[in-house]
Amino acid sequence: MIGLLVVNLITVSSEAATSIATISLDKVYDGYWKKDQEYEKLKKKQEDDRGKIEKYNAELSKEGDALQRMIQRLRDPNLTSAEKAKRQQQVADKQRAFQQLQQSIQSAQNSARQDLELELRKVRKRIIEEIQQVVAAKAKAKGYGLVLDKSGQSAAIAPIVVFSVDGNDLTEEVLEQLNLSAPKKDGADKK
Numbered sequence: 001m002i003g004l005l006v007v008n009l010i011t012v013s014s015e016a017a018t019s020i021a022t023i024s025l026d027k028v029y030d031g032y033w034k035k036d037q038e039y040e041k042l043k044k045k046q047e048d049d050r051g052k053i054e055k056y057n058a059e060l061s062k063e064g065d066a067l068q069r070m071i072q073r074l075r076d077p078n079l080t081s082a083e084k085a086k087r088q089q090q091v092a093d094k095q096r097a098f099q100q101l102q103q104s105i106q107s108a109q110n111s112a113r114q115d116l117e118l119e120l121r122k123v124r125k126r127i128i129e130e131i132q133q134v135v136a137a138k139a140k141a142k143g144y145g146l147v148l149d150k151s152g153q154s155a156a157i158a159p160i161v162v163f164s165v166d167g168n169d170l171t172e173e174v175l176e177q178l179n180l181s182a183p184k185k186d187g188a189d190k191k
Contacts, residue, residue: 018145022164024171026151028131031175033182038123042116049112056105063101067094134177138170 029035074087139147147170150161 019143019168020164021139021142021144021147021168021170022150022161023135023147023169023174024151025128025131025149027171028175028178029127032127032131032178034130034178035127038127042120042123045119046112046116049116053105053109053112056101056108060098060101060105063094063098067091067098070094131174131178134174135170138173138177142170144168144170 070087070091074084074091079087135147139145148161148164150159150164150169152160154160
């Protein structure tokens with residue numbers, strides 16, 4: 001009875017065997033023309049943000065210099081007590097404004113960094129979804145029931161796919177399909 005059950009399980013499991021293909025998702029992602037295009041947009045945004053922050057820092061530097069000059073003038077021994085009290089109040093006000101500007105700059109830097117990270121995640125997700133659609137179509141057309149990323153690593157930093165037959169690798173086909181829609185480069189077709 002148990003022997004019959006084991007034979008039935010082996011028969012059922014061999015019938016349900018799934019054809020497996022592999023893909024190097026890193027290679028496809030890095031070779032997809034849209035990645036470069038999207039990363040260029042993000043790089044431009046990062047440079048724009050950096051330029052704004054540099055302007056704010058230049059303003060902060062000017063304010064810091066002005067504050068230092070005010071502190072130097074406060075040390076003038078010829079000041080009357082009323083004038084000294086007035087200048088002390090001005091220095092205190094200037095210090096508060098300087099600290100607020102510092103906090104604003106720090107907040108702007110944090111916001112720009114978070115926005116960029118969020119946009120990068122969105123871009124990556126969108127591109128991976130496009131790749132997955134092409135992989136699914138190619139796999140279905142070739143009769144594969146499962147596609148594994150051979151460039152992936154386990155938590156132990158070991159490859160997930162230890163061995164695969166090259167004939168089951170969809171990397172080049174998927175990359176070629178994705179790059180069919182790439183814009184033509186200027187001068188690429190000219191002889």
